[in-house]
Amino acid sequence: MATSLLEQESCPIPGMEFIYLTETKIKYINTNFKKVKAKIYDHMCDVKLQVGTTTYKAHRDVLSEASDYFAAMFSHNMKEKKQDTIELLEITPMGISVILDYFYHGHVTIDSDIIEDVLEAARFFHVEWLLEACSEYIVRHLVLENYQEVLTLADRFCLVDLKGDIFKFFAKNISILSEKPDFYKNLSVELLSQFLRENIYIDVDEEFIMYMILDWVRTERQTRKEYLIPLLRLVRFPLFALDSLDNLPKEVLSSLEIRDAVEEAKDYHYIISAQSLKTEERFQARGSKPVLTVMSFSEEQNAILYKEPEKSAVVIEQLSDTGLQLDFEFASSAKVGNFLYALGGYGVDVFSSERVFRFDPRHREWTEMASMNFKRVSFASCSSGDKIYVFGGINHHLNNDGQEIDVILDSVEVYHPYDNAWIVLPDLIHGSYYQSAAYVDDDLYLTGGISEDPRDPVPMTACYKFSLGSLTWEPIPEMQYPRHSHSMTLINKKLYVIGGFTSSGYGTFVDSFTNEVFDIETMQWSAIATTPVALGHIFYDVCYFNDIVYVLGEAEGSCCLHSYDVKNNKFLAGDHVGANIRKICLLNVAYPID
Template sequence: MAVTPQKVFSFKDSEHPCYLLGQLNTLRQERILTDVLLCSEHQEIPCHRSVLVSSSPYFRAMFCSNFVESSQARVNLKGISSNVLSGIVHYVYTGCISITMEIVLPLMQAASMLHYGNLFEACSMFLQEQLSPENCLSMIRLSEILHCESLKERAKEMAVRCFSDVATTEDFCELSLPELMCYLEDDRLCAEEEQVFETLLAWIHHDPFSRSGAIHDLFKKVRLRYIHPTYLFQFIANDPLVQSSTLCTEIIDSVRRLMLTASAKCSRELKPLWTTPRRYTCRETLVVVGGRKNNEQTSREALLYDERTHRWEWLAKLPLRLYKAAYVCIHSILYVLGGLSLCLGSGDSSVSATVYTLSLKTNQWRTAEPMLEPRYAHQSVSYLHFIFVLGGIGVDKRISPSVERYNSMFNHWETMAPMPTAALHPAVAASDQRIYVFGGEDAMQNPVRLIQVYHISRNLWSKLETRTVKNVCAPAAVIEEKIYIVGGYTKRMIAYDTKANKFVKCENLRERRMHHSATVIHNKLYVTGGRILNGHDTIEDSDCFECYDPKTDSWTSKGSLPYKLFDHGSLPLVCVSNKPNPP
């Protein structure tokens, strides 16, 4: 005979825990069934042992073990004020408590002593909400006294994120040497390396008698590779404290020799300092500048792409419209070199040698030392502290093979060995002490099927004929030891392996593209704008924004530019950000 299963209705009264606590608190207030008095500063608070035991391991040990308090009717809690104890008992019976700046510290100490972990963390959260650059260092000291890791981590996070403001506080000047060293070597420190150096100087000068000897240890925490050479050799090298240290002067001399030889290889002693990566807060961001906008006129716009919002932000406009200028970034500064400028009023154009610079710190354009030769439709590339300008068209309207180099260490231009074969619109990239010039076209618009290689430290050119190279108006970019040549009147993208001296085919572009721009950020290739040949062989301007990942050999769309654009610059510009990096 089959048994009919009984129906079960599971009921949970969500209001019951609160009701029960409320009733227990009423019993406590009316002193019904209370069996112990917690005493502090002549105040006695009646409680139920069972409630205290259930709420805290401290009271469980006190009342359920062989401690003398287990049989006492009155328990004196030393070191806890009466108002704090009242607040804790109210919390035990209701789960609620009001935390203020007046009681937070004694409350936190009492919560730690009585093993109320959640209450301890609530006090920590309250203090975290009060954090500011002015008090974060004192909060760190407090967190160490209280053994509160959550407060310590949040306070230190603010100290490194707001380093500029924190460094001006009196608490900063009182840091010990190990504490300061810990900050200076932190990858999260939000500061340019010039400021790191100035901060350690200020710390030493606060107590020069006892701190001057620390200069060599602190100096090794400054990431010299990312300091502008002019600042390094004119200001840092001449500082009396630096000059007083043999180790500091030896480091600077090693950097000077490395830069003068234009070599990427450094001595064994310098290598650990020179190869230290940028801090996390020094992030690369994509900047798009100049070019032809919507096929109407040469653009003065400069745009910055925000990875967090996936939006474009407008920077200060170029001082004037420049057709086919060259663009490069070095030392966190954007350079716009030469170009064809329109003479106002006359409608005539002139070839320019002017160099404009933009720093994100000021968001203002300035003029720098002009090039030796006016030119447009030329190429530029940076390497170490140099900017190289190659070819283009000069005032005589002819394609030039000339090369000149800007030395940011001495702030001057110099003429270098010319290219063996003048080429217009080649793909250019620098890697491992060499500049590679791929293809382009000659004065008759015939393809130049050459790889021209310039050895930077020897100032010598060599060239190699190859049928693989047939690019025109294609950019090149370096990822690790490969140079990627992106399109150029074709969908094809190829990578030149500089070590193996061979080409590798990559995933094609989606359209036949030319006059576009490409740059590398975080080992991914970003391609912007250009002109495309559609299926009917008609040329169209493009606002595309795409990303190529060499690890997966695949392209993904990043949306679009705010307008159609070609013959522009697309560059990685390093800026300091106190915002956390996107996931």
């Protein structure tokens, strides 16, 4: 018998393998099963199980080892402990026969005719592995036949993860399933619509989803045509290629509502710079979720490490040329929507740059945007959510005599993504660099750094606020500790300042392990937990998610992803992520997970 690709794939459940006996009958094998010396039905059997009118012989020690139900029965003071025959009222002969095979041999054969019997026995005897095998079979073979019955089984036998497993199976195998002869005929509208509503990674393009809907409707047009528009509403048209949007089937465009959605998608492609302002789900790849994104873009490597917050697993993705033409280590960064911007820093000529590039986490590539008005490096930047602000910095360039010089900048400018334009704002009170900035309720806050004013300490404790309403700067209470190249994060109307460098007192800089927080309402600074020395130097770029600030710390040439627990005011050491890594951000990213 020829096998399909579905039959050839490995079982996704650890410790489980399967063999197709027929198209719908599968033998599941527990690869971690401890071999049983006793033989089923041999002369050493010491207990009988009565199920209906049928009696089964077994061994108490085998039953106790395989099932918590029997372990409790034979070890506690229960009446069945001393009985030679135990009557089982809530399972079928088929169910007990299959489960005894598993108890003695570590495998079970399941088909659609007995799945309910096996589920009933597995739940009754508390055999989790067998429940997983049943769930795997249901996902693989019963979903298309009767989705509603599957949901009933899931509810009856408390298969809490079954629905998620169904959608994962569909997402992983949708292109193979769609080629099966009766796929569209058996696929219910409930399953199809719920699958499309799930935000789950699918390894096909969005055009495939649209044509799958059309094929499903065409299979039984008279009874299904009423579902066409509701299903098309679930298609993410902005993810289509522009030429696909220009050549859609007429039946897709029969509705004004869908035509408007298509026009919106075209505008998304036409106005490239404004894409970062589109944050709704339909503009993001299916399966996108918030992940800590640790980036390294250099001549040596282009790599991204993804880590879901509060989970230990990481995914590393190696990329080819991504289009970035800046020294990523020295560029400032800011996020608008779900796009990261690399700003200025050093260009390929090793002088200050005014160029700006935007990273698209869907396509994993950089696109050049409008350049800043001034070339700058070592400057502060921040995002308001829909705009980017940059402050001061240094213009490292050649003067008219061909000599390299540094000019400390006092200029400030703002980037408008929709117009793809930079607008100059009023200058800083004093030029400065290595500062940190944050946007809070139509105000900009600037802290620390190194000033061009020789009267200021190096580095500074000075802090300033800029009102976007009145376009004026004013000084505010200074930090408790002088610092530069530090991070500053807005959390619940407070600015958390972590890391950076401070003065050694001998004309050099050392790591700053002191940290502090500014309460915007009371206008007061307070000390918070110091950074453990073992975490090393904490870099400028950090990200915040669910009361945790994630930071990159470098010690002895190794970079690790650490965290600061805001509620408990405590730093936690994290895992190694690589060398020469400086940037981290929180992006919604889609990628396959086994």
